[in-house]
Amino acid sequence: MANNVIWLLMPMLFMWAKGNIFNDYIRQAYRDEARIEDNIIPRTNLNELSSLLTKGCGGIDADIVFVLDNSASIWAPDFKKQTAFVRDFVSVFNIGPKSVRVAVITFGDRVYSRHSFLLWKYKNEKDVKSAVMDIPYMAGVQTRTDKALEYLKKVVFRKMRKGVEHIVIVMTDGDSLYPMRTHRSARYLKHIGVTLYAIGVGFSVSLKELKSIASSAEGIFRVDNFDALQNIKKQLGVQICPASSGNEFDELPKVTTVKQKVTTTTTTRRPTTTIPTTVPTTPVPTIPPCGLADPADINFVCDAVQMDAATNRDVKEIVKGLVMTEEMQHEGMQVALITSECPELPSVPFSEYQSDNVTKFPEVFDDVHYQTYGDLIEILENDGFSESRGGRESARHVGVVILSQEPDDAEDVIIKADKAKRSGVELFAVGLNKKVRRMVLEQIASEPKRDHVIMIGSRGEVAEVGPRIAKTLCPHGSNEVIQKS
Structure with missing residues (x-):
């Protein structure tokens, strides 16, 4: 029995000793750095x-x-x-x-x-x-x-x-x-x-x-x-x-209430504009352009296979509405697109499959792979911001997921969106029409939901989406749309 107890305690003793040795090493390194x-x-x-x-x-x-x-x-x-x-x-x-x-x-x-x-x-x-x-x-x-x-x-x-x-x-x-x-x-x-x-x-x-x-x-x-x-x-x-x-x-009595009038003569109210006498006077700092203060790499995610002419027009207007804002015109902001590739299904002549092998004809469709929204979001996380695509580690990683209908793989989309968010990607979810439930958009989008979930109820609201995204990305910017011919 005693031997069993000793064997059970051995791993704990080892971890204790290892921890102490490691902590001593860290402490010494810390002191060396301090010196x-x-x-x-x-x-x-x-x-x-x-x-x-x-x-x-x-x-x-x-x-x-x-x-x-x-x-x-x-x-x-x-x-x-x-x-x-x-x-x-x-x-x-x-x-x-x-x-x-x-x-x-x-x-x-x-x-x-x-x-x-x-x-x-x-x-x-x-x-x-x-x-x-x-x-x-x-x-x-x-x-x-x-x-x-x-x-x-x-x-x-x-x-x-x-x-x-x-x-x-x-x-x-x-x-x-x-x-x-x-x-x-x-x-x-x-x-x-x-x-x-x-x-x-x-x-x-x-x-x-x-x-x-x-x-x-x-x-x-x-x-x-x-x-x-x-x-x-x-x-x-x-x-x-x-x-x-x-x-x-150094030695001050504890203040017991904040409602008493301050009578101490050694202290004076500090105006918000007071500058220490030991520090040179400098102008009040101005807010720099968003792209310089907080650069971002922005990937638009949409399914080209699902796009009809009207959907294509809406997506283009959303993209234009964002990139034409003033804050997007400064150095530091980049945009890219992740979309599905239309599957290529080769033509097959009658002579290819006849009575002796006609049962194999369905296998022609096995090589056709449709990229789902789950696939696209996985690409966004794994490769969307890679150096090979021009991505930057020092920039914010932003994804704008645009849905024209609720995806068949909604559960998989939500799981992969959650994984992308945990890896540091900020996700916007845009529903182009009422076919996409708000509940799905909220599970895709980042917090706070009120800023990252956008549901379009009418055609006239499409133009507002881009500037709205810009306002969330650059809350202190002007977000004015620049008119260009």
Whole structure:
């Protein structure tokens, strides 16, 4: 019996030893990297981080979004430390629809939108705190930081409140699965005026990853674990409230209510236009063309076999409506087409099959292969954005699936569409008429469905599809249609 127990425990002991050796290796590599970096911020702790963020600001008006890693590499108790941090953070701000609004986005292999909340959801401190502590631990199988930042771009900051600060604080314990996509989405947020901070926890997240997210080197913070953030409170506080000297972030009493009038004489309200005296004055950044800030490779997917003259005309008008928008005219936007090839059925003379082999005649049709929509979406995922077709890894991967009738292989289409979306492809689903059920389009399309599902009810609506897609891809662009002869 004892021998059996020992044999059962051997794999566990091996994994424990292997884990310790691996962790020691990672820690040493982490320390070596730290020694050669010029700008290393002391590692510290999350416990008092909340009290630092506003005490020197005198009360700013801001939209503040926390992006919390909810993947399996973070243990449930550590995830609770993140949510407790946000809960404490809320206490030092004047939460309200016209002052400070707070959002929390959690992610793992995807954005857990059901377990997140947006800036306009809660209008007071009590409700925000309650919502934060109700966020569950999800143990996502991947770290898709790119999807979280993409969600900020397309949902959270689609319409930005004017005259306030826009701040995002990303906390993660590991590198994202697609670093280039993470960098691309972070770059776009910076272009539209969002200030990003990156907090790396533990030894698995690289400095390169944090640099690609943060707006500046001063916005990068690295700590050993979730219990070690205390020493960075002053640095982070000075970054968010540059009008402050930073001394007031050292030892400050806890603010117990945000409804009391602030009487502290050492703090002043920071106008949104205040620029740190240590930083040269620069013009207010303008929003760059969408193709430069957030380039995209766009594949149109349609079935040529099913097209009659009217369908062909509609598809052409949709394509024209998109490519003729102003945002599509800038460098960085590419379009391509994936469609079925008409099957070739060779003519067969009477002399080919006679009485001695006439039973083999049906085999002529065996070589005819019709490409279904499932096949086309599989091509889109596997080869649609390949280098051989001119695709770019650094660009968004977008597919516009146009259906003139509900596909016979609808179930297979939905399965392959889901696989394509999980690989990082953003899918629009367009139904040219009422023959295609909205339910099918919604299962093909990406989130949010209201932007990625388009049903055409009349001929006059076809011309609106292209500009509508452009508006979703470039929410801050003009999307005006350029008239060309």
